[in-house]
Amino acid sequence: MDCEVCKIKTVSAEHYETEKHIKNKYLRQFAQNKSAFVNYKKGLASVSCDVQSSFSSVVDQKDGKINISAKPEEEVVFKFSIRNDSHKNHISIAFIKLVHSQFNFVMNRHSFETGCIARTLPPQNKLTEEITVTFSSPEIGQYETPIIFFFHNKDTNDHIIIMREMVVFVEGTQILHNPIVSPYARKQVWAKMIYKSNMIERCTDTFCVPKKSKELFYHQLKLPDNADEMDVELLADIKKIFATGVTKDNYIKFFHNLLWLEETMIRANLKNYNMSGITMKSQMSHHHGQCYALEVPGLGEKRPSLMIGDMLHVKPHAHNNFMFEAVVKDINDNEALIGGFNSEFVKHYGEQVLFDIRFFMSRIPLERMHHAVHSVRMVHQESRIFPKENRNMCAVQPITNFFNVLVEGNLEQRCAVERIVSGTSGAAPYLLHGPPGTGKTVTIVEAILQLVLKNPKNRIMVCTDSNMAADHVATMIIRYSHMFGQKFMLRASSKFRNWYALAKEDPISNIDILGEHPHSRAVVFHGVLSKEQRIGKSPSFFNVMECEIVQLYVKRLVMVHSVLMQDIGIVTPYIRQVYQIKKSLKDIGYDKIEVGTVEAYQGKEKRIIIISTVRANCNLLEHDAKFQLGFLVDHKRFNVAITRAKAKVIIIGNPLCLERDSKWQMYIQKCRELGTYHGFDSRDFDDERCREIVDSITPMLAKLKAATKKPKKKKQRTGTSPSSSHQPNLLGDM
Structure with missing residues (x-):
């Protein structure tokens, strides 16, 4: 039997009585009801917040999250206001408390602590007592904690819970932390007519997918509903080829069919990258003339995969009467320069005009592969393929x-x-x-x-x-x-290029880069409390907080310790983080430092290696099933990453996540023993602290369970109409 709550396979009956499972069960229940606590809209009670820092000020937020940026060591004060919005109902304030105060959030002393006598707030009245939460931290990172307001409607006997999440981004320079909305709509892009481009070379395609096989490949070698006997025979032949594997006799058939299957899948997947409601910037290119810059999120990580010369359709978002052919002229990171439009396009373009985009794959690489497969026998190269x-x-x-x-x-x-x-x-x-x-x-x-x-x-x-x-x-x-x-x-x-020999005993190994300790060693870990991000459903993640820590180390290495930029290498498992780090280093003039994925550093070494682990989807209020490290758990990638440094390796990551894996836990613990651990330390949050958090949310969950039980129906008296009983509702009428 598997435990879905703890994400453990084959557990015994005793597992469900363990402290770990009970903790995860309560945290899971809390997560399932969290949105209801945040989105309370009954209109009886309201909670607003006012907070400001040296960066900005915030007056509440609709989604229940109060986000503010602050500098390290800066004190931020959240001031909460409570009001009874009802015109006739009296509400009592049972208690106000932080779910946990683990991340430097401190609430002022007030009259609404757990166990105190509830106070009544009359209709259309505002609470005069001050409710504040103060925060300050010296470490860069993302800190958050929920605050709970528990009310009781005395007239209806309803319980009401309202929750607000305080989120503080501690950073040296302010960064926008708005959620990134993916422009990929997965909607069909079509029009009644197409304005053809005069710059697209029209040529006859070769090695096209056979018409009879298209449906089979599209359904991933499964029969469609309208399949006939010929389809059944054809599918059996293709499956037989793949089941046999590559042989000297079927080599050509095997790879032609495999390439056709790949082409069909690419075409189907490319439709997921249709863009809707985007703008383009007009740009005059010295080489290509009048062009338009199109921001394509994920282009750098080949999602979608575009090449210079690829064709696309551009349609005005407002109507379906016509659309335009265009050509990709140049590609720079996540920006594609497109041109070759029909002269009619300028009449419909504007900086604020919205367009829909559809991409088309280039068949040139596939045609070259088909040609190579087809030519094996003609050029007598079979002996090399099957020696x-x-x-x-x-x-x-x-x-x-x-x-x-x-x-x-x-x-x-x-x-x-x-x-x-x-x-x-x-x-x-x-x-x-x-x-x-x-x-x-x-x-x-x-x-x-x-x-x-x-x-x-x-x-x-x-x-x-x-x-x-x-x-x-x-x-x-x-x-x-x-x-x-x-x-x-x-x-x-x-x-x-500047080549020279490094001494076997490199002094940088024993120097503390940040200057926090008198000495150091060759292995360093810097903990940062942060959250991963990604664009839409892209499988590539990035982490802006880790980018800032990387920037901090690079500045110290170059400016304080005189390390050459070509001696510093930055490794990260995600291509999206590669581009984020490159951009942040370019902003401070350090764009000569090599930044790449683990695969890119295979076989390469640098004097100093900085590793940004990126993955950080964990906090104290998540049950174990929510903790995911992706391919950070891969042993080979781990080995490659930490063996690229000649003198010093610095790993940056969220210990709450990384310590879930034995390899990373061993590395982090070793850094603690050596005194080379910096930043946020998860060691301060032991099992006892976790128990305190569970104890804090258990009463709320118990009241929720009691409130959702259906009351027993009373027997109706003869000749009387049924009375309408009001069921207690912990969350109010959502």
Whole structure:
């Protein structure tokens, strides 16, 4: 039996009596009723709030959240006003309390604490007693706590709960924290006529999806409702090909069908990125003439995936009479420059005019792949795809002179290089694999250099899965350029590369970057209480609070400790956070610092590595089922991330989330032991504090349960009309 509350598989009957399960059960019940507490609209009682800081001021908010930005150490005071809005009903104030006061929120002493005598507030009267909550914190982060107002309608015997959430963003500079609304409407974009573009080259598509297979691929290899016998036979053939796997006989059929399936899925998914009600900025381009800048959230992480030359339809939002063809002229992060419109478009454009957008995939990459598959036999390359066993194993020739002395001294790396250069695998590829940080990239670079040294006519193409990885391999090869003639390699300008040897004992390892402690070690953790964000339903998250902490460390490293920008690397698991950090560093003139995902840093090292973990969907009022780390729990990514630093690794994250995983918990605890833990510490919030929170919300949940029970019906007297009994309602009539 699985426990859905605690998200634990196969639990015993005793689990449901444990303190952990009971805590999660109450927190889950609280979460389920939270919106009702916040959105009380009966009109009997009202609660408003006034708060201000050096950044801004707020007078209540409709969604029940009172958001305010403040500087570190700044004191913020929330002033609450309570009013009886009824014209005839008397309400009594049972109690006013914070659900928890764990994050530096302190309430003033007042007459409405739990256990005190309730006070009555007459109709159309305002409470004169002051109710305030004071907050201050030295640490950057997002702090929040709910405040509960418990009322009793004396005339109807109803209980009323009103909740407000106080949210304080502690930050050095004010950032907008408004929820990001996705422009992707998933609505059909169509019009009665299309103004064609004169700049789109019309050509005949090749290797198109067969008409008979379209429906099958669209339904992901399942029969549609209107399928006939031919569809059944065709589906059976396709499934048989995929079930068999790739063979020499079915290679061409296998990959043609696989590419057609992929194309169909891409087309279907691309409809999810139809945009509705967006604006565009007119922009004159030196290369492309009159263009329009279109903000496309998620473009940087290839959601949607656009390429220069792709076509799109642009329709005025107000009507469906016509729309325009356009072409993607340039792409810069999350902005696409589009042009090639029909001359009629200028008559309908305006800075505030709203448009709908539909994207179309480019078939060029797919056509090239189809062509490559189709040409395998024509160019006689089957032997490379399906190599035979190399029975004439050539002898391994020992190498006496190595370019990298570290490879020469490592038996496994040396063996790999000698076998690659000797060609022991024949026509088959030589596979080199190993855990992160074991020197695979160094070994490949040594093999490349030895192959060129062995035969100057060798021409080697190095392919990687990212531009950053390709740059890394190229810069490693450039180090040995003085040993070869210039004709062997194309190198970057030396103005942008500065190579030197690092001492084995790097002093930066023992320096506290923030200056909070007299000494430090090579591993650091900085806790930040924050919340992850994402655009719409994008799977890529970002965290603006962690961006500010990253910026803080970078400033200290460069300005105080004189660390070169090219010696700092920033790693984060999400591409959206990559762009957020790049933007924040560019704003302060540090755009030369490399920022990339974990995959981009595979095989790469830096003197200082800063890791932004991003995921932070946790707070003290969430039950365990709500805690999610995504692929932060992946062992390989964890290993790659923390092994990229030569001298110091600094990890930034929310410990409330990270400590749910054993790997991160071990790292965080080690930093505590070494005295290299900074920022918000989850250690202050132990099980005893959690019990206090549960004890605080339990009475409310008990009253809710009692109030929602249906009263027993009384027997009606003969000859009398049924009396209308009023059922007690904890939340009021919503």
